[in-house]
Amino acid sequence: MELQLSSEDAGFRDEVRGFIAENYPTEMRVPNPETDLSKEQMLLWHRILYNKGWIAPLWPKQYGGPGWSITQRFLFERETSRAGTLPPLAFSVTMVGPVIYTFGNEAQKQKFLPRILSGQDWWCQGYSEPGSGSDLASVHTKAVREGDHYIVNGHKTWTTLAQHADWIFCLVRTDPAAKPQSGISFLLIDMKSPGVSVRPIITIDGSHEVNDVFLENVRVPVENLIGEENKGWTYAKFLLGNERTSMAGIGRSTRTLNRLRKIVESEIPSDDPAYLEFIKEIARIELDVLALEATELRVVAQMSRGIDPGAAASLFKIRGTEIFQEITELTHRAIGNYGLAIREHPMSANHFMPGPEYGHTASERYLNSRKLSIYGGSNEIQRNIIAKAVLGL
Amino acid sequence: MDIQLTEEQELLRASVQRLLRDQYGFDVRRKIVATEQGWSRKHWNSFAELGLLAAPFSEEAGGLGGGPLATMIVMQEFGRHLVVEPFVETVVLCGSLIEHFGSQDQKQQFIPDIIAGDSIWALAWTEKGSRYDINNVTVTAKRDGGGYILNGEKAAVIGAPWSDWLIVSARTSGDRSDRDGVSLFIVDRRAANLDLQNFRTIDGRSAAEIRLREVKVDAGMLLGAEGSGVLALEQCRDIAIAALCAEAVGAMAELNAVTLEYAKTRKQFGTTLGSFQVLQHRMVDMFIAHQEAISLMQHLSLSLVTREPGGSKLASGAKSKIGYAAKFIAEQAVQLHGGMGMSDELNVGHYFKRISSFNIQFGDPAYHILRYARQN
Numbered sequence: 001m002e003l004q005l006s007s008e009d010a011g012f013r014d015e016v017r018g019f020i021a022e023n024y025p026t027e028m029r030v031p032n033p034e035t036d037l038s039k040e041q042m043l044l045w046h047r048i049l050y051n052k053g054w055i056a057p058l059w060p061k062q063y064g065g066p067g068w069s070i071t072q073r074f075l076f077e078r079e080t081s082r083a084g085t086l087p088p089l090a091f092s093v094t095m096v097g098p099v100i101y102t103f104g105n106e107a108q109k110q111k112f113l114p115r116i117l118s119g120q121d122w123w124c125q126g127y128s129e130p131g132s133g134s135d136l137a138s139v140h141t142k143a144v145r146e147g148d149h150y151i152v153n154g155h156k157t158w159t160t161l162a163q164h165a166d167w168i169f170c171l172v173r174t175d176p177a178a179k180p181q182s183g184i185s186f187l188l189i190d191m192k193s194p195g196v197s198v199r200p201i202i203t204i205d206g207s208h209e210v211n212d213v214f215l216e217n218v219r220v221p222v223e224n225l226i227g228e229e230n231k232g233w234t235y236a237k238f239l240l241g242n243e244r245t246s247m248a249g250i251g252r253s254t255r256t257l258n259r260l261r262k263i264v265e266s267e268i269p270s271d272d273p274a275y276l277e278f279i280k281e282i283a284r285i286e287l288d289v290l291a292l293e294a295t296e297l298r299v300v301a302q303m304s305r306g307i308d309p310g311a312a313a314s315l316f317k318i319r320g321t322e323i324f325q326e327i328t329e330l331t332h333r334a335i336g337n338y339g340l341a342i343r344e345h346p347m348s349a350n351h352f353m354p355g356p357e358y359g360h361t362a363s364e365r366y367l368n369s370r371k372l373s374i375y376g377g378s379n380e381i382q383r384n385i386i387a388k389a390v391l392g393l
Numbered sequence: 394m395d396i397q398l399t400e401e402q403e404l405l406r407a408s409v410q411r412l413l414r415d416q417y418g419f420d421v422r423r424k425i426v427a428t429e430q431g432w433s434r435k436h437w438n439s440f441a442e443l444g445l446l447a448a449p450f451s452e453e454a455g456g457l458g459g460g461p462l463a464t465m466i467v468m469q470e471f472g473r474h475l476v477v478e479p480f481v482e483t484v485v486l487c488g489s490l491i492e493h494f495g496s497q498d499q500k501q502q503f504i505p506d507i508i509a510g511d512s513i514w515a516l517a518w519t520e521k522g523s524r525y526d527i528n529n530v531t532v533t534a535k536r537d538g539g540g541y542i543l544n545g546e547k548a549a550v551i552g553a554p555w556s557d558w559l560i561v562s563a564r565t566s567g568d569r570s571d572r573d574g575v576s577l578f579i580v581d582r583r584a585a586n587l588d589l590q591n592f593r594t595i596d597g598r599s600a601a602e603i604r605l606r607e608v609k610v611d612a613g614m615l616l617g618a619e620g621s622g623v624l625a626l627e628q629c630r631d632i633a634i635a636a637l638c639a640e641a642v643g644a645m646a647e648l649n650a651v652t653l654e655y656a657k658t659r660k661q662f663g664t665t666l667g668s669f670q671v672l673q674h675r676m677v678d679m680f681i682a683h684q685e686a687i688s689l690m691q692h693l694s695l696s697l698v699t700r701e702p703g704g705s706k707l708a709s710g711a712k713s714k715i716g717y718a719a720k721f722i723a724e725q726a727v728q729l730h731g732g733m734g735m736s737d738e739l740n741v742g743h744y745f746k747r748i749s750s751f752n753i754q755f756g757d758p759a760y761h762i763l764r765y766a767r768q769n
Contacts, residue, residue: 283765287710291714294689295687380674383674384670392653
């Protein structure tokens with residue numbers, strides 16, 4: 001589907017497309033970029049975008065954003081995702097950055113924002129705790145004021161890429177007597193502080209993406225508090241809203257669906273009844289993607305006319321993740337017997353992986369994508385949000 | 394991408410809405426359907442007076458030049474009110490066939506009458522064994538002096554009992570499923586040796602089995618070039634699908650609205666239905682299905698306006714996806730209304746039946762998903 005673009009917008013789209021083609025590092029084109037790259041490799045594209053001034057499309061110009069229109073942001077997102085580039089670390093650029101420039105003080109902006117943009121600091125998110133699930137307000141990690149410091153004790157979990165992180169932004173309980181959502185503060189913690197330790201959690205696909213983060217008597221300077229004490233829930237909700245905006249994942253779904261089509265063409269003879277089943281399923285999902293994309297364009301058009309998108313982000317999260325999960329499931333099914341095999345972690349050239357190369361990541365992607373409907377507010381939570389905000393139930 | 398309506402289009406929407414709100418409430422509709430005739434000439438005349446029958450036609454043809462977007466606007470509102478009058482058959486199907494494929498004489502003879510509300514049309518393309526294939530035609534048309542003689546049977550022709558004129562597909566050459574050799578003829582519905590067996594449709598309209606025995610048709614009633622009827626019908630099907638999808642989207646909007654309203658007021662076990670999470674999530678899925686259907690409907694109508702390549706594939710895609718979405722919403726609307734959803738008195742079941750009929754017209758969702766897939 002193509003947007004009807006003004007000539008400036010079309011020129012911008014071509015510029016982005018050309019820039020990606022010329023500059024995206026070949027080193028980052030690995031079978032599974034989410035799991036196969038080192039920290040340094042992940043940051044290559046980040047730094048290229050930074051040097052170009054394109055690292056933070058959502059940020060206001062004064063803090064280092066490019067000053068794009070809503071349509072330009074959308075086009076950038078679309079071109080980068082269609083080209084299969086690894087997006088810059090969301091926890092830094094999309095999540096904590098906007099919280100800092102929106103709610104932080106001048107000193108915090110000066111200190112953190114430039115280092116986020118350049119990729120010097122790697123951030124991780126200290127929201128979830130053991131037992132909290134989708135109920136993020138049930139924060140148990142405690143921060144007790146002691147002079148110019150908070151003493152933090154607690155246990156964060158499902159912390160994505162904490163193994164690389166320089167900083168963690170945490171929800172901590174500063175007022176144990178208040179109602180769950182009113183006694184929470186938003187604290188920035190240096191991962192090198194004494195008392196911070198990270199333990200890997202290996203997920204069902206065999207990869208190390210997430211971690212436990214333990215905080216034992218960690219001394220955090222009071223200047224690392226964002227906004228007001230006990231107002232952290234407001235900032236957390238603001239951040240979660242940002243997290244859900246780009247979850248339609250049209251580019252990713254389109255790419256993986258094309259890949260699936262090729263796999264089906266080479267794996268299954270066209271006179272096999274299974275072939276017809278697959279092409280029907282592919283067509284159905286392709287239409288799901290098309291409908292979601294058309295919905296996204298409708299919302300973008302409304303936003304550029306100043307209309308509030310409402311709970312659209314929840315809709316994109318639900319459908320985007322459902323669609324991608326279906327694609328990974330079908331891909332796993334399409335490779336037949338070799339769906340039994342799974343790559344070993346850590347990666348090594350010595351490990352034998354059977355079957356055609358296009359199937360090598362099918363098992364792990366199928367397994368890994370189960371997370372999509374769980375994280376970022378489970379799809380059930382998203383349905384609750386729409387029920388309340390849109391349907392008034 | 395979101396269709397921002399022009400002032401003219403907003404006006405059209407507002408005037409259809411007002412007309413239907415004032416004159417086409419559910420009780421009125423029920424009475425119209427219960428009459429012997431089954432449709433209302435009075436309302437049809439109101440549509441003509443308001444310019445709805447002229448809206449999609451080009452200005453050269455005497456219309457208002459609104460094209461597929463005008464059709465989309467009108468049909469969404471017709472869908473919301475379950476309008477039974479044969480707008481799709483007369484204006485969208487037969488009207489566009491005459492406009493795009495008719496001779497100058499035919500356009501002058503027929504389009505002004507359609508716009509004025511003076512003639513009702515029906516398209517006879519389906520046959521007993523054809524299912525949804527346009528080229529599967531066994532009715533024959535043989536040259537005879539200055540005209541043609543038609544023989545054979547057409548099946549389940551919607552609106553035929555109401556019509557003054559039919560457009561009939563018949564084979565002038567080739568074998569049963571050949572794409573070439575199908576021609577279109579304008580036939581007087583009251584012509585000698587043309588017999589109708591009328592029946593009621595699931596959604597309260599009227600249709601007929603049609604038998605043609607040595608029916609004489611003048612050469613001047615051949616519509617488009619001889620043998621090229623399949624192409625014309627395919628193009629017309631895309632336009633009709635867009636119109637029907639808009640109608641379905643309108644019906645879905647109404648079903649979601651009444652279901653939500655019911656969930657907020659109806660009490661069970663001392664609390665409203667809408668307080669149960671399982672029902673909340675169901676209604677969220679109904680909401681999402683409707684949103685996606687709106688998006689696809691707009692995308693299809695816009696692509697017909699700009700005549701993008703792949704429009705026919707997209708029409709099949711939309712018919713399938715919107716069909717499944719409409720079926721989901723209709724079934725859940727009945728389910729969430731409980732026993733009342735089964736009652737003929739309530740409007741919900743009537744929307745359900747209209748959607749069931751929509752899902753058959755021009756091919757069901759499974760037919761269209763395969764047609765879409767095969768063009769990949």
